[in-house]
Amino acid sequence: MTQTPHWHMPANAALHGVALDQQMALNLTVFASLCVLAQAILLVSVLLRRTPQPLAHKRWRLEYLPLTGFAVLFFGLAWHSERLWAAMRYSGADPAAMQVEAIGMQFAWYFRYPGKDAAFGATDLKFVAPGEGNPAGIDPADDRGHDDFVRGALMLPEGREVDLRLRALDVIHGFNIPALRVKQNALPGQVFHIHFTPTVPGEYSVLCTQVCGLGHYRMQAVVRVLPAAEYDAWAREQRP
Numbered sequence: 001m002t003q004t005p006h007w008h009m010p011a012n013a014a015l016h017g018v019a020l021d022q023q024m025a026l027n028l029t030v031f032a033s034l035c036v037l038a039q040a041i042l043l044v045s046v047l048l049r050r051t052p053q054p055l056a057h058k059r060w061r062l063e064y065l066p067l068t069g070f071a072v073l074f075f076g077l078a079w080h081s082e083r084l085w086a087a088m089r090y091s092g093a094d095p096a097a098m099q100v101e102a103i104g105m106q107f108a109w110y111f112r113y114p115g116k117d118a119a120f121g122a123t124d125l126k127f128v129a130p131g132e133g134n135p136a137g138i139d140p141a142d143d144r145g146h147d148d149f150v151r152g153a154l155m156l157p158e159g160r161e162v163d164l165r166l167r168a169l170d171v172i173h174g175f176n177i178p179a180l181r182v183k184q185n186a187l188p189g190q191v192f193h194i195h196f197t198p199t200v201p202g203e204y205s206v207l208c209t210q211v212c213g214l215g216h217y218r219m220q221a222v223v224r225v226l227p228a229a230e231y232d233a234w235a236r237e238q239r240p
């Protein structure tokens with residue numbers, strides 16, 4: 001079952017998405033209320049046209065008290081948001097999490113699975129050859145890479161944590177799955193880890209959110225979240 005989304009958000013299909021959506025709704029509510037309040041104060045002040053009073057002795061109440069309030073509020077929101085962001089990146093995935101690699105290149109996403117040995121083979125840019133079936137640049141001399149397989153669609157099991165490593169081969173790409181509330185830039189020469197748990201089977205879009213060149217508009221892929229048993233059957237079929 002898809003969780004009921006907030007009216008301004010796409011349907012959510014990930015475990016952490018509920019807290020993220022709540023944070024987004026809270027931020028929007030707080031900022032919209034402050035905006036309305038500021039306009040109201042402005043309007044009332046204009047309408048009343050009060051002659052200025054000597055306010056020097058009241059300054060701390062008028063200026064520093066609200067300022068302190070805002071500072072505490074903004075720090076609180078930022079602190080809570082940062083914790084949600086960091087939980088997907090810095091806490092480390094469960095050791096039993098499913099491993100997959102997403103690779104961005106102009107203008108496609110590729111997804112590499114480690115195969116039976118659960119270990120990714122070494123890669124090098126000099127081996128990258130999408131036309132010859134090696135878009136990931138797997139080093140043929142590394143045994144761990146022999147059972148790796150690369151696909152153009154991302155298959156994920158429902159209810160199992162995914163430890164996704166992210167790479168870019170040429171320029172900066174933006175890996176984004178709106179329905180899974182996953183967004184992370186991919187930088188050439190770096191590997192980023194991001195972990196999350198899909199909870200709702202279905203087919204969702206993988207987008208690129210960095211303008212990465214002329215073909216940026218068509219840099220899309222599909223992610224299919226399958227029930228765990230179906231995923232296992234698919235994975236067995238894929239292994240070379």
Ligand SMILES: [Cu+2]
Nearest residue numbers: 173208212219
């Ligand atoms: Cu891109």
